[in-house]
Amino acid sequence: MRIFLERITLTLVNVFLPPLSVMLVAGVGMDALVNTLWFLCGVIPGHIHGxxxxxxxxxxxxxxxxGRYPGGPKPFIYSRRVINGDASDERVRQLWRAxxxxxxxxxxxxxASRRSGFGLGGVTPSRRASRRSEF
Structure with a gap:
């Protein structure tokens, strides 16, 4: 429920002021600067980026x-917090290794399953027996 409320709050903030929502998620950094520039160039690009x-x-x-690896870098996202899904770099490395x-x-x-074809084109003994009964 907490994440749902967090999403709703950030969506409402993004509707009115996209740079603020990006600052709340990614912190004050490159993402916020890029979003502010998009917002100043045109309102719609700022909303899309937010x-x-x-x-x-x-x-x-x-x-x-x-417990899944969140993925690698994405275009136009520079914050480690966003890229890692709010996890530490060490946690992301563990997930990647797993x-x-x-x-x-x-x-x-x-x-191994490809190799265990019994030398007859992948025909197992049970399939061979069923083929014999067909004749």
Missing amino acids: FYVTWTYFSRKKKVKK EQRAREDAELRKQ
Whole structure:
């Protein structure tokens, strides 16, 4: 419920003043400066960038909460807090390593299952028996 209220609050702030919503999520830094420039150049680009930053932040925060790697850098986002989904760099490294290990294990299982085809084009003994009964 807390994250839902945080999202609603940031959305309302973004509707009226996008640079403030970006500052609340990413802090005072490059993202806030870029959003302020977008907002001064035209109101709509500031809103789009503000929604983009907040959506990315909450999306990545949800991934980290589920124990998944939040992803790498995104265009026009410079804040480590947004890129990491409010997690520390060390936590993101741990999640990345865990995801890489899971990928490698899945690839090894896939290769092992390809090799266990019994030399007959992947036909297992049970499939061979069912083929004989068809004749």
